[in-house]
Amino acid sequence: MKRLKTHGEPVQCHLDDIGVQHGSELSSLSRDVLRSWERFLAPLRDQTFDLLQIGVGTGASLRTWREWFPKARLVGLDPRRLVLDPPIGGCTIVQGNQTELDALQPLLRDYRFRLIVDDGSHHPDDQVQTFQLLFPWLEPDSVYICAGFDESTILAENQDRQERQQQGSQKMKGRTKGAGGPERATRPGETLARSPKRPSRPPNLRTGPAWFAELGRSLAASDLPSRRTPEQPMREFIRRKATGVYLLPGCVVVTN
Numbered sequence: 001m002k003r004l005k006t007h008g009e010p011v012q013c014h015l016d017d018i019g020v021q022h023g024s025e026l027s028s029l030s031r032d033v034l035r036s037w038e039r040f041l042a043p044l045r046d047q048t049f050d051l052l053q054i055g056v057g058t059g060a061s062l063r064t065w066r067e068w069f070p071k072a073r074l075v076g077l078d079p080r081r082l083v084l085d086p087p088i089g090g091c092t093i094v095q096g097n098q099t100e101l102d103a104l105q106p107l108l109r110d111y112r113f114r115l116i117v118d119d120g121s122h123h124p125d126d127q128v129q130t131f132q133l134l135f136p137w138l139e140p141d142s143v144y145i146c147a148g149f150d151e152s153t154i155l156a157e158n159q160d161r162q163e164r165q166q167q168g169s170q171k172m173k174g175r176t177k178g179a180g181g182p183e184r185a186t187r188p189g190e191t192l193a194r195s196p197k198r199p200s201r202p203p204n205l206r207t208g209p210a211w212f213a214e215l216g217r218s219l220a221a222s223d224l225p226s227r228r229t230p231e232q233p234m235r236e237f238i239r240r241k242a243t244g245v246y247l248l249p250g251c252v253v254v255t256n
Contacts, residue, residue, distance in 0.1 A: 024060040050111040055120035059084040114142040122148035124208030216245030
């Protein structure tokens with residue numbers, strides 16, 4: 001591992017140290033994810049490969065990658081037209097949306113990515129769609145990182161799951177009591193008030209953390225269900241392609 005000098009004393013150089021130097025939000029200055037990512041990214045450090053960063057921001061993360069991966073070709077994708085000052089050597093900035101094929105196809109044609117970091121829109125639907133578009137194109141022994149999970153999204157999906165479980169329990173109770181009549185008789189002209197039903201996302205349309213969690217469960221499953229669902233082709237593909245799904249605070253890491 002390279003060493004940096006601070007006041008004449010050599011110190012161990014970790015990925016987070018570099019991120020802090022460049023002011024990256026991914027470092028312990030803010031979101032503090034680089035320390036957990038280092039174990040996945042260390043094997044790539046001295047290799048020659050292509051890296052895609054979705055969401056450029058100020059360029060601090062790309063500058064971090066430039067120092068941590070000295071032999072990599074860097075690509076930054078952002079919906080804004082950006083010019084970094086000073087420019088980053090060996091780095092190309094591309095304007096485009098992360099879910100637009102017109103923006104992604106030229107990149108997939110010209111580069112062979114072994115590391116993709118999605119730190120773009122942070123929208124759950126975009127995160128899953130981008131993963132489905134790009135993960136199949138990763139070279140062997142690659143890493144895909146989806147960053148920026150919104151904690152409110154996790155809470156909302158947990159609430160949806162709990163409500164579905166409660167509704168299922170209530171239906172079972174209703175069926176059990178059906179033979180003996182309703183729990184409380186209504187007076188003439190009276191109707192029992194029903195709480196408004198909150199729309200929930202169908203299980204096969206989950207996005208964000210819940211989608212990646214389901215992906216991990218399907219990868220770890222010893223066998224696949226015999227009944228085919230809309231998710232089944234994805235699960236079968238993941239079992240062939242992915243080697244691991246790691247849910248970490250605020251992000252997920254998928255390896256192949």
